[in-house]
Amino acid sequence: MQRSATVLVYSDDVNTREQVRLAAGRRPAADLPAVEYIECATLPALLSTLEEGGVDVCVLDGEAAPAGGMGACRQIKDEIFECPPVLLLIGRAQDAWLASWSRAEAAVAHPLDPAELTAALTGLLRERLPSAA
Numbered sequence: 001m002q003r004s005a006t007v008l009v010y011s012d013d014v015n016t017r018e019q020v021r022l023a024a025g026r027r028p029a030a031d032l033p034a035v036e037y038i039e040c041a042t043l044p045a046l047l048s049t050l051e052e053g054g055v056d057v058c059v060l061d062g063e064a065a066p067a068g069g070m071g072a073c074r075q076i077k078d079e080i081f082e083c084p085p086v087l088l089l090i091g092r093a094q095d096a097w098l099a100s101w102s103r104a105e106a107a108v109a110h111p112l113d114p115a116e117l118t119a120a121l122t123g124l125l126r127e128r129l130p131s132a133a
Contacts, residue, residue, distance in 0.1 A: 005033050005125050006054055008084075010040045010069060011061035016089070016112075017041075020059050023114035029122045032129065043067035050080045057124045062090045062098070063110065073102040085124040087117075 007024070009017045017039045026034050038055065040046040049055065058076070060069030073086045088104035089112065090096065099107035105127075106120040 003033060004036045005056045005129060006036050006038060007057050007059060007121070007125075008038045008040060008046070008049055008055045009059045010046045010064065010072065011089070012041050012064045012066075013061065014041070016061050016063075019112050020089075020117065023112055023117045024121050025118075028118050028125070032122060032125050035125075043072055046072060047076070047079075050076055050083070055084045056128045057121060058084050058086045059121065060086055060088050060104070062088050062095065062102075070098050070102040070104075073104050077103040085128055087120050087124055 009020045011017050021037050024035065028035060038049055040049055050058070060073050062069040064072070069088055073088055076083050076086070085105040086103075088099045088102060088107045090099055090107050090109050093109040095109070096107055105124055108117050108120050
């Protein structure tokens with residue numbers, strides 16, 4: 001039996017976390033396992049959860065406060081051994097260069113388009129989970 005995929009969603013805004021969960025759903029693609037979401041509202045919770053391991057993909061809100069997802073992404077890429085790939089939610093499409101600076105593997109702009117978010121997330125999950133391809 002295939003294990004579920006774990007997606008960590010970081011945002012101080014409960015509505016943003018909910019939008020991500022609702023957009024991608026429990027099974028974002030037929031070739032992927034069901035997704036379990038872990039929600040974090042603070043940077044310490046994000047770091048603690050990643051230290052525990054078991055996260056397949058991170059979705060970080062670049063607009064989170066007080067610790068934005070872009071800086072958090074750069075930090076976890078430096079500090080977390082075998083850091084999972086990151087999908088960064090950016091304020092606008094023109095901020096894509098900041099996503100590159102943060103070392104995120106993918107970026108989606110607000111307002112979140114469910115199809116675009118799901119496509120980006122499934123791409124990262126397929127790369128991360130060897131049995132998905």
